[in-house]
Amino acid sequence: MKKLINKPEDYVDEVLEGMALAHPESFVIGGSTGRMLHRPAPVSGKVGVVSGGGFGHIPVFAGYVGEGLLDACAVGDVFASPDMNPMLEAIQFADTGKGVLCVVGNYGGDRMNFDMACEMAEMEDIACARVIVADDVAAAGPEESHKRRAVAGFVLVTKVAGAAAAAGKSLTEVTELAQRAADNLRSIGVALTSCTVPQAGKPTFQIADDEMEIGMGIHGEPGVRRGKLRPVNDICDEMIDLLLADKPMAQGSRVALLINGLGATPAEELYLVFRRAKARVEAEGARIAFHLVGNYATAMEMAGASISVLHLDDALEELLKAPASNPFWKA
Amino acid sequence: MNITTENLQTAIDRIQNRIGPIGDEMNMLDGQLGDGDLGVTLVNGFNNLAEIRDDLPEDLGKALFNAAKAITAVSGSSFGTLMATALMAAGKSVKGETSVALTRLPDLLASAQEAMIARGGASLGDKTMLDVLDSVIAALREAGDDPRNMQQAALSAANKTLDEYRGKPNKVGRARVYSEKSVGLDDPGMMAVKRLIECLAA
Numbered sequence: 001m002k003k004l005i006n007k008p009e010d011y012v013d014e015v016l017e018g019m020a021l022a023h024p025e026s027f028v029i030g031g032s033t034g035r036m037l038h039r040p041a042p043v044s045g046k047v048g049v050v051s052g053g054g055f056g057h058i059p060v061f062a063g064y065v066g067e068g069l070l071d072a073c074a075v076g077d078v079f080a081s082p083d084m085n086p087m088l089e090a091i092q093f094a095d096t097g098k099g100v101l102c103v104v105g106n107y108g109g110d111r112m113n114f115d116m117a118c119e120m121a122e123m124e125d126i127a128c129a130r131v132i133v134a135d136d137v138a139a140a141g142p143e144e145s146h147k148r149r150a151v152a153g154f155v156l157v158t159k160v161a162g163a164a165a166a167a168g169k170s171l172t173e174v175t176e177l178a179q180r181a182a183d184n185l186r187s188i189g190v191a192l193t194s195c196t197v198p199q200a201g202k203p204t205f206q207i208a209d210d211e212m213e214i215g216m217g218i219h220g221e222p223g224v225r226r227g228k229l230r231p232v233n234d235i236c237d238e239m240i241d242l243l244l245a246d247k248p249m250a251q252g253s254r255v256a257l258l259i260n261g262l263g264a265t266p267a268e269e270l271y272l273v274f275r276r277a278k279a280r281v282e283a284e285g286a287r288i289a290f291h292l293v294g295n296y297a298t299a300m301e302m303a304g305a306s307i308s309v310l311h312l313d314d315a316l317e318e319l320l321k322a323p324a325s326n327p328f329w330k331a
Numbered sequence: 332m333n334i335t336t337e338n339l340q341t342a343i344d345r346i347q348n349r350i351g352p353i354g355d356e357m358n359m360l361d362g363q364l365g366d367g368d369l370g371v372t373l374v375n376g377f378n379n380l381a382e383i384r385d386d387l388p389e390d391l392g393k394a395l396f397n398a399a400k401a402i403t404a405v406s407g408s409s410f411g412t413l414m415a416t417a418l419m420a421a422g423k424s425v426k427g428e429t430s431v432a433l434t435r436l437p438d439l440l441a442s443a444q445e446a447m448i449a450r451g452g453a454s455l456g457d458k459t460m461l462d463v464l465d466s467v468i469a470a471l472r473e474a475g476d477d478p479r480n481m482q483q484a485a486l487s488a489a490n491k492t493l494d495e496y497r498g499k500p501n502k503v504g505r506a507r508v509y510s511e512k513s514v515g516l517d518d519p520g521m522m523a524v525k526r527l528i529e530c531l532a533a
Contacts, residue, residue, distance in 0.1 A: 033404075084403045084415070112412050112450055116403065119419055123396055123426065 001201045003301075008198040012055045012077055016062070023327045026066045031074075031089040035082055037062040038072035038093045047165040047174045048072070048094025051103045051158060052087045053110050054079045056197070057218060059328035060154055060297040061105075066326025069162035070103075074117075078197045078300075079219045081109025087117035091126060099127030099171035103161050103178060105150030106134035129175040133157050135187040135308065137246045138215025138224045151218050152260035152297035153187040153308035156320065159329075163322035181316055186247050188239045189306035191216035192229065193264065195299045214238060218262070218299040232269065236276035239307050244284065247311065251285035256320055258291070258308040263298035265305055270294065273305050281309075290320045292331065332476060333430040336394045340384050343398075346530040347381040350374050353526045360519040364501065364512065368408055369519045375405040376414060389429050395422030409504070410520060413447050413460075420446030433478065437471040440464060457502035458513070460520035466492040467528070482531050489525040493517055 005011055013034060020027045020037070030036045042048070052074030053061040062073040072090035076082035091100045100121070104114045111132065118128035134146060135153035161178035169177070191213045194203035204220035207213060212235065215223030224242075229235075249255060259274045261267070274293045281288055289312055297306075310316065321331070350373060358370030379401045387394040399418035402411055421439040425431050431439075444464050453459045470488035474481045501513040 085400060088400070109412075112416075113403070115450065116399070116412070116415060116419060119423070120396060120400065123393070123423070 001196050001198070003196070003198060005198055008201065011198045012075065015055070015058075016075060019063070026325075026327055027062075030072070030093060031086045033086060035075045035086040036072055036089050036093070037065045037075060038090065039065055039067075042071065042093055042096050044096035045098070046096070046168060047098045047171050048091070048096065048100035049103065049158075049161045049165045049174070050074070050087075050090040050094045050100055051105075052076070052082050052090060052114065053105050053107070054081055054219075056195075056300050057297050059295075060152075063328045064155065064158050064162075064326060066324065066329060068166045068322060068324030069158060069326050069329060076109075078199065081107060081113055084113040084116040084120065087114055088120050091117055091121045091128060092124070095121070095126045099129065101161055101165070101171060101174050101178060102128065102130045103154070103158055104130055104132050105154055106132050106146075106148060107150065127171055129171055131157065131161070131175060131178040131182055133182050133185070135182070135185045136215070136217060137186050137188050137242055139217065139221070142246055149217055149221065151187045151189055151308070152258055152306045153185040153310065155260075155292075155296045156185060156256060156258060156308065156310045157181045159324065160316060160319045162324060163319040166322065166324075167319075177315060177319065180313075181310060181319075184247075184311040184316070185308065186243050187258075187306055187308040188214070188242050189216055189218070189223075189260075189262065189304060190214050190235055190239060191220070191223070191262065191299075191302055191304040193301075193303040194220060195263065195302040197300070212304075215242075216304070218297065218302075220299070220302070232272045233276045236273055236307070237280065240277060240280045243307065243309055247309075249281065249284040249286035249309075249311070253286045254289040254312040254317060255281060255286055256290040256292075256308075256310040256312055256317075257281065257288050258296060258306075258310075259293045260297055260306045260308065261295040262302040262304040262306065263295065264301045264303040267294065270305055273307065277307055289317050290331075294330065296328075332433045332478060334391065334433055334436065335430050336387050336389050336391055339391070339394055339398070340387060342531060343377070343380045343384050345532075346527060347377045349530050350377045353523070353530075356526070357519055357523055360517065360522055363516060364519065365504070369410055369523065372408045372411045372414075373523060376402040376411055379405045390426075391428050391431055392422045392424075392426035395419070395425070398422075409451065410523075413451050416446050416450045417443035433476045433481070436481070437468045440468050440471070444468065451503075453503040458496045458499055458518050458521070459501075459503060460518070460524045462496060463489050463492045463521045463524045467524070479533070482528065485528045486525070489521075489528055493521055493525060496521065
């Protein structure tokens with residue numbers, strides 16, 4: 001393991017400290033365990049939007065605390081769900097009387113703990129709603145889409161939820177819009193190298209220098225096909241084909257496209273992916289109305305990328321384009 | 332007789348006093364089938380409950396919710412999550428009450444059982460703590476409202492269920508992977524429930 005770290009067991013807390021020191025206008029460490037990032041002050045008169053999940057995916061999840069995005073976020077250990085308590089504290093922070101939406105990635109621990117945190121909050125008369133993001137088409141077939149895990153597309157749902165809340169919509173409306181985004185979202189990734197969890201100290205999985213794995217998850221979960229590394233256009237075509245097979249693009253439709261780096265892939269290569277993906281989307285007769293290219297949901301130092309497509313309507317497009325302010329949000 | 336926060340505190344004391352050896356036993360049992368952390372979960376959970384015992388509110392629902400929080404704060408394992416789920420479900424069914432008739436205990440346990448099934452996804456018959464709980468609930472419904480009789484009835488129901496399932500394979504969770512190996516062994520979660528019931532004897 002070659003990393004710029006101190007003690008592996010201090011990794012998460014020290015990174016959070018660094019984030020709060022670097023961006024005090026956006027991130028404040030809170031909660032009884034110091035495992036919650038929140039905005040400097042709660043914003044009253046709007047629905048609160050919170051999230052939470054394992055660490056090691058910066059900017060997901062905690063990095064998206066900010067104006068027009070999340071109000072607070074619970075932080076777990078690397079690739080491990082936070083327990084219910086920081087989640088409850090995030091909900092309590094974000095609630096100013098209009099209720100709170102929890103945007104949750106489809107992982108067992110995240111789901112169960114948010115379930116409990118919401119029950120707890122409801123006991124305190126805070127209205128709570130949940131939207132589960134399950135965008136990875138590699139994780140399960142269309143008939144079992146509820147079993148899919150969340151990957152980079154999570155960011156687009158977070159943006160939609162944050163913007164809808166900032167626009168003053170009700171908890172029901174914010175939830176409906178975020179759910180609509182989640183329902184119309186598809187992602188697929190490709191991994192070229194493994195990541196190393198600091199506390200594990202060695203690579204999560206083995207992959208040869210000349211190999212790639214299509215559909216690998218952001219914790220190194222197995223994908224759908226391992227094979228020889230191919231030119232980027234070919235890889236991109238295989239990924240886009242999988243996305244189209246799952247949800248075709250209609251002639252004249254609009255989509256948002258997110259080309260996400262998993263941590264160790266340079267921006268140059270992400271632009272190569274964008275270049276090919278854009279050509280493929282347009283060949284389908286669809287139009288890219290919004291796009292992002294960069295590191296939006298990483299897996300430590302894993303090399304590789306993912307492609308997310310969000311099928312748009314007017315409301316979703318407007319929310320994605322609404323202003324947001326945060327160190328990591330660059331539209 | 333009624334259930335109050337004071338009774339809850341007494342129960343926490345009794346279990347916490349004896350949780351050390353129970354934890355060792357559960358780690359050993361769990362280690363044969365899973366990752367051997369069930370005992371750690373129990374010990375950490377009950378030690379943390381002891382920490383908050385004096386601050387438990389009089390509202391029994393809130394007290395049970397606080398107990399759930401204390402469990403989840405120290406145990407990330409699925410058993411910890413399920414214990415917290417059980418406490419929350421029981422808490423919800425007595426929200427706002429400070430004294431609950433002991434005859435309602437089976438109903439509280441039934442709501443806890445239902446919530447654990449919904450959250451954990453196991454079914455009755457899978458050889459989990461749910462099966463022990465099921466027979467305990469049935470026995471308590473017959474046992475009247477004398478605490479000593481109730482404890483005895485619960486304990487013999489737990490023993491009977493452990494005997495009944497010893498020769499069957501585990502059907503859920505990590506133990507399912509070792510399904511064959513689990514035949515002839517007691518399920519650690521089932522045994523944990525039995526030990527907790529034993530602790531409740533005055």
